[in-house]
Amino acid sequence: MYDLYAKILNILRLPEIIAQLTWAVIPFACIAALMVFVVIFLVLMERKFLAWLTVRKGPNRVGPNGFLQTFADAIKLLFKEDIMSEETNKLLFTIAPVIAFAPVMIIYGLMPFTEHLIAINIAVGLFLVFALSSLTTVGIVLAGWSSNNKYSLLGGMRSAAQAISYEIPLVIAVLSIAVLAGSLNLKEIVTAQSGGLFSWNIFPAFIGFIVLFICSIAEVNRVPFDLPEAESELVSGYNTEYSGMKFALFFLAEYAALFIMSVLISTLFLGGYLPPFNDYLSIILLDNIIKNQAIMDILIHLEQGFWLVAKTYTLLFLIIWIRGTLPRLRADQLMGFSWKFLLPLAFINLILTSIIKLAIQGY
Amino acid sequence: MKNAVNKTISGIIEIARGMATIMKHFFRPSITLEYPEKKPDLPPRFRGRLALLTNSDGTDACIGCKSCVKVCPCVDLIQIETSKDPETKKIVVEQFTIDIGRCIFCGNCTEICPKNAIVSTDEFELADYSRESLVFDKKALTLDPEKSQRLRDKKEKEVK
Amino acid sequence: MKIIFTAIDIVYNWARSNSLWPLTFATSCCGIEMISASAASYDIARFGAEVFRASPRQADLIITAGTITHKMAPALVQLYEQMPEPKYVIAMGACCITGGMYENDSYSVVRGVDRLIPVDVYLPGCPPRPEALLDAIIKLQKKMKTESLLERKQYLEAHKPRVILSEDRDCEILLPNPDFEVIHWGVQTIGYDKDYKKAEVNCV
Structure with a gap:
């Protein structure tokens, strides 16, 4: 890819050094664009689906069938007055949304969206993803503390407690994947699942899938685990004092994290960009028709993207469905559920998958 | 132990039932009255201006x-x-x-x-x-x- | 330059008029109508206004749904002042607009929420139907689409809060600003002193 890019710049008579410098920026520009696009679409999708689940119509006045609703919200939030009360810690108050937002953006770079569409392919990708996803909580705690508001502080503390208790079953559930794939590299984990539907990790590690799914909902503070911003108890939780663009950043971070968590679950358990058949559909259907290898490659690439998007949006729909159904948990129920229920399940899952791995490999 | 397993199973069943009920509504046509386009059918004894x-x-x-x-x-x-x-x-x-x-x-x-x-x-x-x-x-x-x-x-x- | 500003105004007005996030604020029976306006049959979400924000920092619109008493007045003014600009007010129901049936002889009700905060749309009814609330929102959107940022500033300047909020949040100081001319039709025209006298007469 880099060679192609350098060639294009060479045709434009630009020196090599510019190509080297800008090559690193391009993935991040793409990621930022992707992230904003995904979030705008996801918010609209959630509002529409929630409306349909409650027999309503949902936003349908702005643009064709309400399609531009989120754009209107985004523009409005951009222009909204930015209020900072006198007693806040101004530096931390400003920096907190960025701390909540930046790690999510880096996780986007670590994800294998298709075989080649991966910005940072490193050996400890899985480890880094979870390290970064727990950093978001630091931003939330900082926001709660720097707002100088009791509700914000309580929301931040709850978020910290929740993150600590749910990180453990989450990581132990994911450990079984590392055992099964024998690697922490996300791309290798996906490759290890090739060979159709039944070689996906969800079959040996089904309990792990459930645990990871529940924990990731808790990790991104979604209903029914949205205690940090419980509206009926804490006004608006950690973002009570935030308005305008800073609030929009929190909003963006939350939905971007939701999307990337779904991508992660589909990567780890549902075969990522791999199809549920033995071979790619485009190979099965079009191999005899299209002889050109380059076109075939592009087709396969697109198909990989399609499978990942399909899996991710299925999971996202499931999460929205859960939001439409379940009420919020109490704080003690939340903690008890994590420590007494999910953690033992995660351990059982780890033992089971290890046994399965040994049984298959035979040593 | 047995109690915990029973509780878990019944909890899963209850949540599944709730989610199925919500899903039923997903396929129902919406009951929203499109207000500005369609005026509501007011009851005969409605007291307006x-x-x-x-x-x-x-x-x-x-x-x-x-x-x-x-x-x-x-x-x-x-x-x-x-x-x-x-x-x-x-x-x-x-x-x-x-x-x-x-x-x-x-x-x-x-x-x-x-x-x-x-x-x-x-x-x-x-x-x-x-x-x-x-x-x-x-x-x-x-x-x-x-x-x-x-x-x-x-x-x-x-x-x- | 003017063209650019006009273009910005158009885009911005389009955006904010289509994303009115109301504050979760309901003090009495009009609140029930407000809730049912967001429920399935009326569905305020069609106008992009179903995002009821609990925190005033993120709200654009406050629907004062219900009777505002002297005790609630400082809280309402505080909530209004906590909202970021641009902010809008819909006075919903008779009690909010003028005091309604409490206007003549109540010792506790604020006669019209526009004595506290500048109201953009008055919605009469006791309580108004949910459709009437939707109609008020549409009328507010119409107003927002035709005004520029500069005009809004002038409007707010002209409609400054009409009540002096005391330091220690004592309700007794919540009297109308004497400089302010009370817009009211009918008998009761000036401050509360006259009201109290009138109330006594009525009781007798």
């Missing part, structure tokens, strides 16, 4: 007896200025004002009126940009004879 009726020859139905003023729970909500015609010795209603911003749409005035001169209409879209524009004077309240007849017929039907 008050209006004054006129007789078929265009004269006011109101005789200026001020029963509505007495019966109104908001003091001075309805204000009527009357004068005596020096020739016919009849009471002429000169000004009849209702502050819709204060009115609680109880309908007492429509019930007490001896001539059925004041009635509730179906009009409910009364929002406005200023408080003064919510004060309806006699000109704004009075309906033309045709509409008045329709409303009067409707009210008589209700009474029966």
